[in-house]
Amino acid sequence: QNRVLMITGASSGIGAATARAASREGYKLILAARSTDKLTALAQELGPENVLTCALDVTNMAQQQAMVDQALEKFGRIDAVFANAGRGGSPGGFSSADHDAWRDMILTNIYGVGLTLQACLPALKRSKGHVLLTGSSAGRTTIPGSMYSATKWAVTGIGYNLREELRGTGMRVTLIEPGMVDTPFFDNPPEHALVDRDIANAVIYALSQPAHVDVNEILIRPTPPTD
Numbered sequence: 001q002n003r004v005l006m007i008t009g010a011s012s013g014i015g016a017a018t019a020r021a022a023s024r025e026g027y028k029l030i031l032a033a034r035s036t037d038k039l040t041a042l043a044q045e046l047g048p049e050n051v052l053t054c055a056l057d058v059t060n061m062a063q064q065q066a067m068v069d070q071a072l073e074k075f076g077r078i079d080a081v082f083a084n085a086g087r088g089g090s091p092g093g094f095s096s097a098d099h100d101a102w103r104d105m106i107l108t109n110i111y112g113v114g115l116t117l118q119a120c121l122p123a124l125k126r127s128k129g130h131v132l133l134t135g136s137s138a139g140r141t142t143i144p145g146s147m148y149s150a151t152k153w154a155v156t157g158i159g160y161n162l163r164e165e166l167r168g169t170g171m172r173v174t175l176i177e178p179g180m181v182d183t184p185f186f187d188n189p190p191e192h193a194l195v196d197r198d199i200a201n202a203v204i205y206a207l208s209q210p211a212h213v214d215v216n217e218i219l220i221r222p223t224p225p226t227d
């Protein structure tokens with residue numbers, strides 16, 4: 001197959017695992033993040049002829065547009081976009097969390113997703129493409145004091161509202177909602193967590209469905225520990 005998948009936040013964790021899984025499925029890949037050294041190493045691993053790496057800060061629209069332009073120049077089309085880049089918050093709750101860290105997180109997790117969509121949608125409309133978003137189980141539940149959770153509620157809303165905007169176009173929107181996953185997202189490895197491949201498998205499942213199947217959401221949590 002010659003389908004083309006773009007992944008933001010591809011330099012580590014869930015994005016990198018999805019790149020590996022999609023490469024095994026035969027996708028051509030656009031891998032984007034700020035850490036270009038890590039993207040280059042991943043492209044080497046996967047076979048550089050089928051991979052385009054792009055330096056991307058998702059909060060920068062000029063870089064988003066350049067990524068799409070380069071992708072169309074190299075591959076001629078984009079069939080799916082996994083808007084996955086995101087970052088965590090800081091402790092302290094609403095009364096005392098670092099508000100500068102809030103700004104960076106809100107810009108990355110919400111505005112950045114919006115910019116990725118705006119840059120990619122013209123190409124995706126031409127291919128009747130598929131949008132996948134990394135939301136979170138934290139975008140479904142109440143987490144005391146968490147602005148991070150609030151940003152992921154926003155991603156849930158983006159997914160729902162985008163699906164309605166695209167209704168009748170043949171395009172599909174899938175919200176990927178992980179529970180805790182052991183990735184560099186955390187300074188210390190969390191206990192009872194999923195691994196990055198578990199989420200990559202969910203992305204591949206959604207991508208692999210025939211055109212008449214629109215996988216709206218996949219919520220994946222670790223199995224609770226046995227007593």
Ligand code: NJP
Pocket residue numbers: 008009010011012013014015032033034035036056057058059084085086087088108112134135136137138177178179180181182183184185186
């Ligand atoms: O984390 P990590 P995950 N512009 O830190 C990129 C969500 N999630 O894989 O730019 C562009 O390994 C960063 O790249 P770089 C989470 O909210 C996670 O766990 O080079 N890219 C890296 O590739 C996020 O949306 C858990 O620093 C930017 C990637 O994002 C997604 O899963 C649970 C960027 C982060 O990779 C992937 O996170 C959950 C920017 N401004 C949801 N800022 C979990 N791990 O438990 C960051 O429910 N990146």
